[in-house]
Amino acid sequence: MTQGTLFKGTCLWGHVLTCALACGRTAEQAQPKQAPAPAEPAPAPEKEAPPPEPSPTELAAEEARRAEAAAHRVVFADRITFGYVLLLPGPPGPAPTREELQAIVRRMFAESVGDSEVELLLDLVATPPRADLSALHGPGAAVPKASDEQPSDPEAAARVWATSDLLGLEIVALPAEAIEPKLLLDPELTRALEPEERASLPERTQLVMLRALYRNQNGVRGLRLLQALVRAVAAETGALVHDPDTLETVGPAAFAARRLQASLGNIADQVAVVPFIDPHQPDAVRLTTRGMRRFGSVDLELDGLSRDLPALQQATYFLHGLGLVMVRLGEFDRSGFAVEAPEVIGLHYRDCVDAYAGQVALPRCSACPEEVEIHLVERPEEPHDPPGHVVARIVAPRAISGRADYDHIAWIRAALDRVLGRPAA
Numbered sequence: 001m002t003q004g005t006l007f008k009g010t011c012l013w014g015h016v017l018t019c020a021l022a023c024g025r026t027a028e029q030a031q032p033k034q035a036p037a038p039a040e041p042a043p044a045p046e047k048e049a050p051p052p053e054p055s056p057t058e059l060a061a062e063e064a065r066r067a068e069a070a071a072h073r074v075v076f077a078d079r080i081t082f083g084y085v086l087l088l089p090g091p092p093g094p095a096p097t098r099e100e101l102q103a104i105v106r107r108m109f110a111e112s113v114g115d116s117e118v119e120l121l122l123d124l125v126a127t128p129p130r131a132d133l134s135a136l137h138g139p140g141a142a143v144p145k146a147s148d149e150q151p152s153d154p155e156a157a158a159r160v161w162a163t164s165d166l167l168g169l170e171i172v173a174l175p176a177e178a179i180e181p182k183l184l185l186d187p188e189l190t191r192a193l194e195p196e197e198r199a200s201l202p203e204r205t206q207l208v209m210l211r212a213l214y215r216n217q218n219g220v221r222g223l224r225l226l227q228a229l230v231r232a233v234a235a236e237t238g239a240l241v242h243d244p245d246t247l248e249t250v251g252p253a254a255f256a257a258r259r260l261q262a263s264l265g266n267i268a269d270q271v272a273v274v275p276f277i278d279p280h281q282p283d284a285v286r287l288t289t290r291g292m293r294r295f296g297s298v299d300l301e302l303d304g305l306s307r308d309l310p311a312l313q314q315a316t317y318f319l320h321g322l323g324l325v326m327v328r329l330g331e332f333d334r335s336g337f338a339v340e341a342p343e344v345i346g347l348h349y350r351d352c353v354d355a356y357a358g359q360v361a362l363p364r365c366s367a368c369p370e371e372v373e374i375h376l377v378e379r380p381e382e383p384h385d386p387p388g389h390v391v392a393r394i395v396a397p398r399a400i401s402g403r404a405d406y407d408h409i410a411w412i413r414a415a416l417d418r419v420l421g422r423p424a425a
Contacts, residue, residue, distance in 0.1 A: 071378040074341040074392055076216070076330035077296035079167065082223065083211025084230045085179060086239040087204040087249070095173040095208050098152065101125045101229065108232035120166070121225045123156040129168030129213045130161070165217035165332065166225070174207040179242055189247050192254040197240060201249075204240060215332040216296045219262045223294050227259045245386055246272040246290045264327055265357035268320040270294065275312065276384070278303045281409065287315050288391060289323060297326040298390040301379065304409035310423035314416050317362055321352030321419070322374070322394070344373045344397045349419050365421025372415045373397050 054062070096104075102125050109118045128149035151157035160166045183189055184201050210230055214222020234241055234252035242249045250258070258269040271291040278284040286303035293299070300322055302315050325347055333339050349370035353362055364370075376392040385391055395401045396411045 072398070074298055074376045074378065076339045076341065078332060078338045079213060079215060080222065080294065080296045081211065081213050082226070082294040083170070083209045083244070085174065085242040085244060086208045086210065086230065086233060087242060088206040088208060088237055088239045089200065089204055090206050092173070092176055092206050095171045098126050098171065101171070101233065104232050104236050105229065108235065117225070121228055123160050124166055124169050124212070124225055125229060126153045126156040127151055127160040127168045129170060164334070165215040166222050167213035167215070170211040172209040172211065174209055176205040176207060178207055183247050184249060190249050192248065192250040193240070194251055197251045216327070216330050217332050219264055220260065220295060220327065224260050224262065231256050231259060245293050248272065261357060264324065265354055266359070267324045267327060267355045271320060271323050273316045273319055284409070285312065287312065287319060289319055290386065292323060292326065293386060293389050295327045295330060297330050298376070298378070298392045299386065300326070301391050301393050302412060303393060304412050314420050314423045317352045317420055318347070318416055320355040322347050324355040325351050341376060344375060346371060346373050347419060352419065363421060363423070368421050369418050372418045374415065375401060
């Protein structure tokens with residue numbers, strides 16, 4: 001086949017192919033389109049039945065579980081409010097002014113008036129708490145709510161608030177009935193009074209509360225400054241000092257001797273240990289601290305104790321040592337978050353020794369481990385507890401106390417023996 005014949009054949013097949021394709025499209029276009037079948041409606045989703053409302057029994061059980069979990073979390077206060085009541089001679093009258101209190105401080109500390117802490121104390125006396133902090137005292141408080149007082153010395157207030165641990169001072173005149181008469185007649189609560197001081201109690205109807213707001217920082221500086229102020233006023237006016245937390249009333253000399261040291265070494269002077277009947281063990285005694293509120297901590301309780309005096313003295317050493325540990329653990333976090341006690345807290349013999357500032361020679365067991373781990377759990381409030389303050393029981397760590405065979409009394413006895421040895425008969 002020649003080249004021209006091949007070219008013509010190729011063209012012919014191209015014409016035939018083009019015609020066939022064109023005819024095919026025409027036929028497709030001529031075919032009528034069928035309407036799409038109507039879509040079937042989607043089945044309606046089945047509505048899930050709402051969960052049944054929990055029964056009262058289930059609600060009570062859930063609330064009990066939450067309360068149980070919360071009881072094992074011990075949180076320290078991020079702001080502490082604590083004060084002393086001064087029993088002044090004579091009839092009720094107005095509270096001293098801030099200027100009058102500053103003058104007393106200057107006379108008391110005349111030789112060290114340039115000291116930084118004395119200057120800070122003068123600033124604190126001049127500074128009322130900010131309104132939002134004063135509002136911590138609501139209805140039903142043990143003492144009247146202070147008014148929203150504005151600082152008369154803004155520069156002094158600015159210096160105080162800039163410390164972050166000092167928040168202000170309130171000065172409140174109280175009615176004579178603010179202290180229950182039975183507390184002033186109790187020989188144990190007034191044991192530190194001199195005879196003439198005790199005899200003067202009926203004539204002391206002018207009551208003034210000096211109450212500071214502070215945080216646990218710098219060796220609980222706010223409490224130390226408050227005690228310095230109370231000591232100065234009591235020394236100059238002859239006032240007796242009532243502690244609304246421990247319920248004790250002491251004279252100026254006894255109060256000065258007990259004041260908190262910067263090293264925190266004499267926690268035992270600040271915290272009372274009170275015996276009570278153990279409601280769960282009729283033949284046993286429990287010891288409970290009073291006074292931990294001033295450090296922003298819960299009070300502590302040891303129960304299931306035998307009634308013999310050496311064992312109770314040993315338990316008192318134990319509680320004071322743990323009190324010192326709690327003060328150290330509860331130091332305010334400068335980031336602003338509330339501090340929570342660890343799940344397991346360690347107590348060592350040296351903590352018990354340090355709580356007494358070397359004033360008491362504690363017994364020592366050279367063959368004992370001298371340390372123990374404990375856990376704290378909040379117990380329900382009882383009528384004799386300090387108002388609005390938590391008391392926590394000392395128990396074994398939860399890995400032990402959570403077992404079905406946990407013997408609490410045996411564990412308490414062993415814990416005391418581990419730290420201090422078995423008391424002498």
